[in-house]
Amino acid sequence: xxxxxxxxxxxxxxxxxxxxxxxxxxxxxxxxxxxxxxxxxxxxxxxxxxxxxxxxxxxxxxxxxxxxxxxxxxxxxxxxxxxxxxxxxxxxxxxxxxxxxxxxxxxxxxxxxxxxxxxxxxxxxxxxxxxxxxxxx
Amino acid sequence: xxxxxxxxxxxxxxxxxxxxxxxxxxxxxxxxxxxxxxxxxxxxxxxxxxxxxxxxxxxxxxxxxxxxxxxxxxxxxxxxxxxxxxxxxxxxxxxxxxxxxxxxxxxxxxxxxxxxxxxxxxxxxxxxxxxxxxxxxxxxxx
Numbered sequence: 001x002x003x004x005x006x007x008x009x010x011x012x013x014x015x016x017x018x019x020x021x022x023x024x025x026x027x028x029x030x031x032x033x034x035x036x037x038x039x040x041x042x043x044x045x046x047x048x049x050x051x052x053x054x055x056x057x058x059x060x061x062x063x064x065x066x067x068x069x070x071x072x073x074x075x076x077x078x079x080x081x082x083x084x085x086x087x088x089x090x091x092x093x094x095x096x097x098x099x100x101x102x103x104x105x106x107x108x109x110x111x112x113x114x115x116x117x118x119x120x121x122x123x124x125x126x127x128x129x130x131x132x133x134x135x136x137x
Numbered sequence: 138x139x140x141x142x143x144x145x146x147x148x149x150x151x152x153x154x155x156x157x158x159x160x161x162x163x164x165x166x167x168x169x170x171x172x173x174x175x176x177x178x179x180x181x182x183x184x185x186x187x188x189x190x191x192x193x194x195x196x197x198x199x200x201x202x203x204x205x206x207x208x209x210x211x212x213x214x215x216x217x218x219x220x221x222x223x224x225x226x227x228x229x230x231x232x233x234x235x236x237x238x239x240x241x242x243x244x245x246x247x248x249x250x251x252x253x254x255x256x257x258x259x260x261x262x263x264x265x266x267x268x269x270x271x272x273x274x275x276x277x278x279x
Binding site (some may be wrong): 008010013023034038058060069078089090095115120122123135 | 154164179198234239263
C-alpha cells in the first residue's frame with residue numbers, strides 16, 4: 001500500500017519536472033538534438049539537474065542494506081557492453097530523433113490530451129510487443 | 138540559442154532527480170520509464186499496480202502543471218504523424234533491446250556510475266542528433 005503511494009507520488013514529481021523543464025514539448029527536445037541548427041542546450045541542463053541530485057543521493061541510498069519499504073533493491077547487475085545494448089540504444093536514439101519523444105514525456109503528454117502522445121505511446125507498446133515476439137523465436 | 142531555458146531546465150531536472158531518489162530509497166526501484174511501461178503488461182500481477190500508479194502520476198504531474206500555470210504548455214501542431222508512428226516503434230524496440238531509455242540509462246544508470254549506461258546514453262544521443270540532422274537538414278522534413 002505505502003509502496004503504491006510512493007510510486008504515485010514519485011510519478012507526479014517526475015511529471016512536474018518534465019513539464020517545468022519543458023521536456024514534455026517534443027520541439028524543445030528536437031532543438032537539443034539539432035546541434036547544427038538553432039541549438040537549445042536545455043536538455044543537457046535537465047540531465048545535470050537530475051544527476052546533481054541523484055548522483056549524490058544514490059551513493060547514500062545504495063549503501064543501505066535495503067530500501068525503506070521493501071526487502072531489497074532492484075538494481076541491474078548487468079555490466080557487459082554488448083551488441084544488444086548498443087544496437088538497442090542506437091535504434092532508440094533514431095526513434096527519439098524522429099519523434100521528439102522518449103518514453104517519459106510520451107506518457108506525461110497524455111495529461112495534455114496530446115494526440116501525438118497517444119499515437120506515440122501506442123507505437124512504443126507495438127515496439128515492446130514486437131521485440132518480445134522476436135525474442136521468443 | 139534564444140530558446141535556451143537554463144533555470145527551469147535545472148529546476149525541472151532536480152525534481153526528476155528527487156523522484157528517482159524517492160523511488161529508490163523507499164521502494165528500491167530504478168525509475169526507468171521504458172522498463173516501468175513494459176512491465177505494466179508483463180510483470181506479475183502484484184508488480185503491475187505500482188507501475189500503473191507511477192505512470193498515472195506522470196500524467197497527473199503534467200495536468201497539475203497546466204492547472205498551476207494556466208495551460209502554459211502548448212501542443213505541437215502539424216508534425217508528420219508517420220514520423221511519430223515509426224519513431225515510437227523504434228523507441229519501443231530499441232529500449233527493450235538496449236534495456237533502458239533516457240531515464241533508466243541517462244539518469245539512474247549514470248547516477249549509479251554504470252559504464253553500460255554511459256555508453257548507451259552516448260549512443261542514443263549520437264544517433265538522435267544524426268537522425269535530426271538527416272530529417273531536418275538533409276531531407277528538409279519538419
